[in-house]
Amino acid sequence: MMSQTMPQTVTRLTLGRSVFSVNAYLITTDLGFVLVDTGTRGQRSKLAESLRTQGCGPGSLKLVLITHGDFDHIGSAAHLRSEFRAPIAMHEGDAQMATNGDMFSGRRRPNRLVRAVLSLVSRLPEADRFEPDVLLDEGSDLAEYGLAGARVLLLGGHSAGSIALLLADGSLLCGDVLENRKAPKLGSIMDDVGTAEAGVRRLKTMDVGMVYPGHGKPFEFADLLVPDLTVSTAP
Numbered sequence: 323m324m325s326q327t328m329p330q331t332v333t334r335l336t337l338g339r340s341v342f343s344v345n346a347y348l349i350t351t352d353l354g355f356v357l358v359d360t361g362t363r364g365q366r367s368k369l370a371e372s373l374r375t376q377g378c379g380p381g382s383l384k385l386v387l388i389t390h391g392d393f394d395h396i397g398s399a400a401h402l403r404s405e406f407r408a409p410i411a412m413h414e415g416d417a418q419m420a421t422n423g424d425m426f427s428g429r430r431r432p433n434r435l436v437r438a439v440l441s442l443v444s445r446l447p448e449a450d451r452f453e454p455d456v457l458l459d460e461g462s463d464l465a466e467y468g469l470a471g472a473r474v475l476l477l478g479g480h481s482a483g484s485i486a487l488l489l490a491d492g493s494l495l496c497g498d499v500l501e502n503r504k505a506p507k508l509g510s511i512m513d514d515v516g517t518a519e520a521g522v523r524r525l526k527t528m529d530v531g532m533v534y535p536g537h538g539k540p541f542e543f544a545d546l547l548v549p550d551l552t553v554s555t556a557p
């Protein structure tokens with residue numbers, strides 16, 4: 323019998339509580355693990371404990387993939403890189419958020435209220451800022467990290483560099499472009515709603531199954547609530 327490659331399985335690591343709750347996801351591959359997002363700096367010990375429980379440590383963690391540059395997703399990326407010696411991958415569009423610690427850099431239309439409130443608490447301390455090792459873009463090949471058959475999709479919308487990872491089995495890790503805090507829907511904080519909606523229309527043309535959002539529970543893509551979106555017909 324031909325040897326089969328191991329399926330890539332996704333484990334949700336829930337960090338923080340209530341409104342501060344954020345997900346990181348650990349993908350098991352035949353080469354080891356890929357971590358998608360890292361929570362906030364304050365959720366670091368919980369993340370470390372979750373990784374230990376899953377048997378993920380230095381050597382077996384092949385990549386830290388960041389869906390977007392917000393502080394609640396990149397808080398432990400630099401720490402993991404130094405502890406686990408794993409490279410950090412993200413899209414160039416959000417790289418400035420990681421290098422200067424300001425989640426509003428690169429955003430087109432920051433909401434003033436959100437900005438006023440979050441600027442006080444969300445600035446990434448210098449020790450946690452980083453330059454990504456790998457710049458991802460639409461179509462980047464991640465086979466060398468164990469993600470054969472996976473696709474990187476540049477969705478934007480939530481931020482200029484918001485990406486999603488579509489695994490070969492249809493699992494979609496989408497960061498904050500989609501969420502499921504109370505219901506599966508478009509993310510509630512959007513920099514560019516039109517771009518986000520275009521991203522969802524594009525996803526509808528693909529074989530997306532389970533969606534693993536940055537916030538809230540995983541859900542079936544078919545259950546996504548997007549009442550105003552119509553799929554554009556091809557010319």
Ligand SMILES: [Zn+2]
Binds near residue numbers: 394
């Ligand atoms: Zn978030």
